[in-house]
Amino acid sequence: xxxxxxxxxxxxxxxxxxxxxxxxxxxxxxxxxxxxxxxxxxxxxxxxxxxxxxxxxxxxxxxxxxxxxxxxxxxxxxxxxxxxxxxxxxxxxxxxxxxxxxxxxxxxxxxxxxxxxxxxxxxxxxxxxxxxxxxxxxxxxxxxxxxxxxxxxxxxxxxxxxxxxxxxxxxxxxxxxxxxxxxxxxxxxxxxxxxxxxxxxxxxxxxxxxxxxxxxxxxxxxxxxxxxxxxxxxxxxxxxxxxxxxxxxxxxxxxxxxxxxxxxxxxxxxxxxxxxxxxxxxxxxxxxxxxxxxxxxxxxxxxxxxxxxxxxxxxxxxxxxxxxxxxxxxxxxxxxxxxxxxxxxxxxxxxxxxxxxxxxxxxxxxxxxxxxxxxxxxxxxxxxxxxxxxxxxxxxxxxxxxxxxxxxxxxxxxxxxxxxxxxxxxxxxxxxx
Numbered sequence: 147x148x149x150x151x152x153x154x155x156x157x158x159x160x161x162x163x164x165x166x167x168x169x170x171x172x173x174x175x176x177x178x179x180x181x182x183x184x185x186x187x188x189x190x191x192x193x194x195x196x197x198x199x200x201x202x203x204x205x206x207x208x209x210x211x212x213x214x215x216x217x218x219x220x221x222x223x224x225x226x227x228x229x230x231x232x233x234x235x236x237x238x239x240x241x242x243x244x245x246x247x248x249x250x251x252x253x254x255x256x257x258x259x260x261x262x263x264x265x266x267x268x269x270x271x272x273x274x275x276x277x278x279x280x281x282x283x284x285x286x287x288x289x290x291x292x293x294x295x296x297x298x299x300x301x302x303x304x305x306x307x308x309x310x311x312x313x314x315x316x317x318x319x320x321x322x323x324x325x326x327x328x329x330x331x332x333x334x335x336x337x338x339x340x341x342x343x344x345x346x347x348x349x350x351x352x353x354x355x356x357x358x359x360x361x362x363x364x365x366x367x368x369x370x371x372x373x374x375x376x377x378x379x380x381x382x383x384x385x386x387x388x389x390x391x392x393x394x395x396x397x398x399x400x401x402x403x404x405x406x407x408x409x410x411x412x413x414x415x416x417x418x419x420x421x422x423x424x425x426x427x428x429x430x431x432x433x434x435x436x437x438x439x440x441x442x443x444x445x446x447x448x449x450x451x452x453x454x455x456x457x458x459x460x461x462x463x464x465x466x467x468x469x470x471x472x473x474x475x476x477x478x479x480x481x482x483x484x485x486x487x488x489x490x491x492x493x494x495x496x497x498x499x500x501x502x503x504x505x506x507x508x509x510x511x512x513x514x515x516x517x518x519x520x521x522x523x524x525x526x527x528x529x530x531x532x533x534x535x536x537x538x539x540x541x542x543x544x545x546x547x548x549x550x551x552x553x554x555x556x557x558x559x560x561x562x563x564x565x566x567x568x569x570x571x572x573x574x575x576x577x578x579x
Contacts, residue, residue, distance in 0.1 A: 150176035152235040170246035186553035191457025202486035211492030229320035234479035248311035249336040261322040390559025407433035483541035487574030512569040
């Protein structure tokens, strides 16, 4: 049995995503396809434009058999943390055989060469990395220049550097790192990213980036949105807009985040993951002088602290995600498999995952405490031993619930701003047989 795994955000699902999914299936010819998808907050440090249940509905209707949620504590981390969570979910299903990711370079060999250096951390590389960090460069840039210099004696040096210039290649590199860290047997593959670049803000027609499409939605340019997304994705997007549940943008959190920042003290900020090297002072000072999140981010960012990093850190501050917690999550990986949606065909695969996985599968979140009690009990005795660590499991899933509770407050239609939507909304089931 071949099971394809893909890591997605579908924010929103567009024609480029459909191309990626079709190409991945053509490459692997899988019996089943699993997606790990960010929940209500995404890796660029923003709330998703559509809630996770709507995006899961699109996913299963467009050809994904099972959609698992990437736990919130990984979805707002940098590429390394995001990959640890995503690959961790795929690995812990114990059924995924192949993972396919998009790449600007389509240079899997080059990515693997870089990955070996990053995993093994040879002394010359570590010395070069520290040198560039001391010059005030952001970590991604310091790492890029260090790798460039490290690989200069080799004939393929220029190819190595090129794979670190693009967003999908950077993320792909982290997927490879995570596969090695988990000692996974999942085989990686790459497919060429077509036309629009990841962060390209210009609309480029049928194949446009998610960034460009979100900008069109923000400007109410719906006709052009329709050109760049599949019909079903467009219909669900319009349905959610009509219901007053979409679109959600980063600026929708303006009052929440600014209020939180203005209440915090320096010592509170220093405990948050990613707040270091004077960043706490910049957040405090800039929150007093700026009245929008766009102005705040522009004020805080520096050459070392990029715009996206600042946005992710803002979410960590808002949700009180501390450095010691993130280290624990990244050390032990995801502690459960949360199902957002599946097809009738995918139900067969879920039954197999339940049989072979060493981690609990969450289909009814309201029963999460029962699972916690069972995990604690299993530390003593049980027929089936789970590898989940009870306290980390509880912490991770309660962050998912908190993220959804906050996200629901961003809906324009306050009828949907209910408490604990995760425990009320049912798993999406699509009969594709």
